[in-house]
Amino acid sequence: MTDTSDLRSPTPDPYLSMDLLRFTTAGSVDDGKSTLIGRLLYDSKSIFEDQLEAMETSSKARGDENVNLALLTDGLKAEREQGITIDVAYRYFATPRRKFIIADTPGHIQYTRNMVTGASTANLAILLIDARKGVIEQTCRHAFIADLLRIQHIVVCVNKMDLVDWSEEVYQNIVKSFREFSSRLQNIVEVTFIPASALIGDNIVDKSTNMPWYQGPTLLYHLESVYVGADENHVEARFPVQWVIRPHSDEWHDFRGFAGRVAGGVFKPGDEVQVMPSGFTSKIKAIYSMDEKLEEAFAPMSCTMTLEDEIDISRGDMIVKPNSPPxxxxxxxxxxxxxxxxxxxxxxxxxxxxxxxxxxxxxxxxxxxxxxxxxxxxxxxxxxxxxxxxxxxxxxxxxxxxxxxxxxxxxxxxxxxxxxxxxxxxxxxxxx
Amino acid sequence: MNYTITHLKQLESEAIYILRETAAQFEKPVMLFSGGKDSIVMAHLAKKAFWPAKVPFPLMHVDTGHNFPETMEYRDAFIKEMGAKLVIGSVQDAIDAGKIKEESGARASRNGLQTYVLLETLEEGGYDAAMGGGRRDEEKARAKERFFSHRNEFGEWDPKNQRPELWNVFNGRKHFGEHFRVFPLSNWTEMDVWQYIMAEEIPLPSLYFSHERDCIIRDGVIMAVTDCLELLPEDVPEKMTVRFRTIGDATCTGANLSTAATLEDIIAEVAAARQTERGTRADDKRSETAMEDRKKAGYF
Incomplete structure (x- = not known):
């Protein structure tokens, strides 16, 4: 990757070196999910004045006492009328370190398919637990779906700590019972527990002063710093061919490029490759990102490869390495x-x-x-x-x-x- | 080894993947091109996706006839440089032919008329997928939009009955007469678009940068005085230093007071902005569900 940010401004622009984290939230009306998302968006200045005004107007029209942050995520008329989230809503915010994509999904069992959809592209899942209720059926369901879809990083956010007098004992009991349940799950690599109050703001963006017994990170700090680079498979090389590029122009007369997005492993010019399902082998001649020749390509990069030999390859075929074929x-x-x-x-x-x-x-x-x-x-x-x-x-x-x-x-x-x-x-x- | 890429590279890679998927899954795709920054970025990504071959689909401009001259100059130069074919759907022609009726009065907008012309041009050309630069962060109804968004034989969107999209497997199968809208920039924010324009050094129409022009203030929105804006007796044009955050029909796209003259200035301005970019779009202010209603009927 060439980073040209330092060529343009005397101080490197942090926005040009940010990475991306996709996470999912699941929850129902009462567990404070909307408040949590609202706080993350608001405190990172991702809610705009006109959106806030529109929410205030709608909240008043509905007779809500406070600004109803759920109105921000519930975008469809039917959702606002019924006061529920029906579909996956995607929300965006950024801090100087990372850009975040939230797949916000409804938590009720009748929306399992939406939770599965939201989880399919996420690296991290936030499970919200109401401190007064502890681990309930819904918590287990969300954890199961996150595990099934192979989300490797889970944040168990024990919310509404203000309503249990910031009690460490209550929190530790919840941690214990979640651990008992999650020991039956298979894919989760890391579980982080955070006691919080989304309503008051404790341990969301700012560290809580009400819970001196908790030494861990705030939610935002964790989201900004969790390492997800190892989530992709960088070992077994996989390149599903999407499209064959044949320019038919004088300048590029013999060019046959195989375009796709790397799904696994690392490809470099000179590497020996095998084409599935035909089994023919060849070597990578060059890897292009438009006219720029790349030294290597790995997931999730889109690129175009040319090979040394003329092999019949079309959409649906997969370029792999012979040492680890599918x-x-x-x-x-x-x-x-x-x-x-x-x-x-x-x-x-x-x-x-x-x-x-x-x-x-x-x-x-x-x-x-x-x-x-x-x-x-x-x-x-x-x-x-x-x-x-x-x-x-x-x-x-x-x-x-x-x-x-x-x-x-x-x-x-x-x-x-x-x-x-x-x-x-x-x-x-x-x-x- | 650290195998990570920046968020802009991730978004670029995702958009290129979607563009190639569209070319592969549909028989006759077309890319909507308004001359606005989002469609410029999308067309730039299309160049990247199919290089060194030409982009394997035409570009389509739904022309309301109410254009800023700067946009038209830019459009023609851009398409020539790209070597792409341009298809024009003309709102003026449809009005002249008596197919649609124009709203009257000073606040009349041709925005709603675009839907008719868009659907008609798609149908006449036999296009089965129309790629658009819409982003989910723009508006709350758009937040629920899919990458591959199904439209029935009337061009309508049914938000409650959308196909689930998982991983990066996209289902573009359809019955005869139906089509898809495809949104490669779904996951981009306004800030991402600007950062990408800077990183890729993509030239833009001059309207996006601060300049001085005659404007009026109507319903709290700064409107540029152009040939197609009907002035009311109380409208007093005055010189203002403005730029545009979005570029659409000249009669319903508001300007912002701004001295941002470079991409760096604009990025700093976007970072500090407290209004969404569509906050100056009169077309969205007609009702709370203005965008959802227009989208259901077949709008971009």
Whole structure:
């Protein structure tokens, strides 16, 4: 990467060296989620005067006593009328260190599909616990979804500490019971506990003076400093080809570039590569980001590669390294979340399966079990998937896909199922 | 080794991925181009995505006829340099042909008429995906927008029945007559756009930089005096030092008092701003759900 910021201004502009953190929040009306997001946005000066005025006007019209910060995230008419968040809302704020993308999702069980959607691109999840209520069913559900979607960093924010007299004992009990539950989860790398009061502002942006017994970071400090660079897989090289660039111009007569976004590993000019599924090998000639030649490319960079040899490569193929190829397979075992409200899934359903840039037909061979996402118990007597159901199935595809385990790679380990007749996205899948 | 990239590179990489996905998944995509900074950034990203080949789709300008001359000059030079084809959907032509009726009075706006012309031009050209520079941070209804946003055969948006989008797998499948709107800049903020313009040294229309011009203040919004703005008796034009944060139809895009003459100045101004950029858009002020209502009907 060339950073030219220092060429333009005498002091390097911090905005040009910021990185990005995507996080998700899930919660219902009462646990203070909107207040928390409102505080992060407001204290980082990301709420503007005209937005605040619009909120004040709407709050008054609704008869709310204080400015209702939920009105900021609930953007659709139906959401404001019903006072609930229906869809995933994306919010943005930045500090001099990082830009943040919040996928704000509703917490109720009927919106599991929205939580799954929001979690799919997040590096970190904030789980809100009301200090008066402790770990409840909803907490476990959110933790399960975060774990299923392989969010590696969890922040358990024990909110409303002001309502339990800032009690360390209450806080420690919650920490203990969450740890008991989370020991059954598999993917979470790091759990950070923060006692807070979003309403008063304690430990959100500013350190609390009410809880001297807590020595850890504030929420914002943690969000700014948590290291997520290791979340991508930089070992097994994966480059799904999206588009083949053939300029047909005099200047670039023989140019054949393979365009895509690196999904894993590190590619460098000179590296030996293998093309899946044909298995042909070649060497990387050059890697371009427009007219700039790159020394290396890694996830999540978009680039264009040229190879030394003329090999037939098209969209849907994958360029990998021969020392760690994916396993092309027609038999896929996966956890899925069912998204369709109109259709259900029972054995032998037929769908289109989209995996990276490849689309194949797929048939459900077996439904193994569903999961009760509140208790984590397996359900084996009712195997029909309805909206929001999560469970394990096996699929047979019409052609091999270059599958990785979702645990190893979130991009090459995930797929969606599409109903051929309605074109609806009916399920999200994570390969086991 | 530290394998991280800056937030601007992440956003760039994501947008390029979306643009390539659009070219691959649709038969006849088109890119909407208004001459505003967001569409300029989007077109710049398209150049990057397909280099050294030409961009594999045309650009479309929905022309309200109420243009700042600076925007038109910029548009023509930009498209020539890019070697792209330009498709124009003309609101004036549609009015002249009696297909749509113009609002009357000094506060009349051609904003609503754009939707008709946009849908008609898409249909006439047989375009099945229209890429737009809309961003989720612009407005609350846009915060719920997808990257690949489905439109029914009437061009309408159904916000309650959108396809879920997970990871970076996008579903652009559709029935005959339906189309998609695609928003490669969904995750960008106004600040990101400005930082990117500076980092990439992208030239912009002069309207974005501070200059002196005749303006009036109407309903608290500073409006530039142009040939297409109808003046009321109480309107007294005066010289002001202004710049534009967004550029749209000249009759409904307000200016800001500003002395920001360079990109550095503008970034400092955006960082300190306490109003959203659409705060000066008269078209959004018509009602609380003005944007959601227009989007449902097929607006950008």
């Amino acid at each position: 396993e092309p397979s027609q038999d896929i075992e996966a956890m899925i979340c069912w998204f369709s409200s109109g259709k259900t899934l029972s054995g032998r359903g037929k769908f289109l399966l989209r995996h990276t840039s490849k689309e194949v037909k797929a048939m459900v061979r077996e439904v193994k079990y569903k999961v009760n996402i509140n208790t984590l118990h397996k359900i084996e007597d009712d195997l029909e998937f309805k909206l929001n159901d999560i469970g394990r199935i096996t699929l047979r595809t019409s052609a091999p896909i270059n599958a990785d385990a979702y645990k190893k790679n979130r991009i090459t380990g995930s797929f969606i199922l599409i109903d051929e007749h309605t074109n609806e996205t009916v399920a999200a899948g994570m390969i086991l």
